[in-house]
């Protein structure tokens with residue numbers, strides 16, 4: 001049998017796309033805390049410029065090397081560890097963790113400028 005139950009993020013071969021695969025995940029599960037108002041842990045995951053800043057604990061993202069990227073490592077820690085992410089709510093799925101890993105392996109392509117900006121989901125103020 002071919003291609004049974006292959007979810008869109010479970011495809012282990014294709015090139016990971018920031019806009020459709022990484023950005024929504026970060027926006028839904030990470031930027032809620034890691035934004036420019038709350039900046040949990042001093043980390044802002046809303047743009048390439050802020051997300052790649054080196055921290056005392058190392059670099060959040062080391063293109064090509066997930067094991068050195070705290071952003072990936074934090075997803076693989078046990079629940080009981082303080083730095084296990086997301087810090088609240090359910091953990092992200094194995095498929096999503098694998099997706100982040102693959103994205104970093106492929107060079108962690110994160111567009112500059114508008115395409116790479118991830119707005120925090122805040123209370124809607126009804127602007128249109």
Ligand code: HEC
Nearest residue numbers: 029030033040041057060070071074082083085086087088
């Ligand atoms: C509920 C709020 C919250 C959410 C959601 C959240 N984080 Fe965090 N994050 C924190 C806090 C608080 C810290 C600081 C932890 C510490 O050092 O004690 C942190 C720290 C980190 C660090 C730095 C770890 C280090 O080595 O210093 C990374 C990387 C990180 N988070 C990634 C993520 C990713 C990726 C997601 C989404 C999958 C995420 N976080 C979701 C609150 C959150």
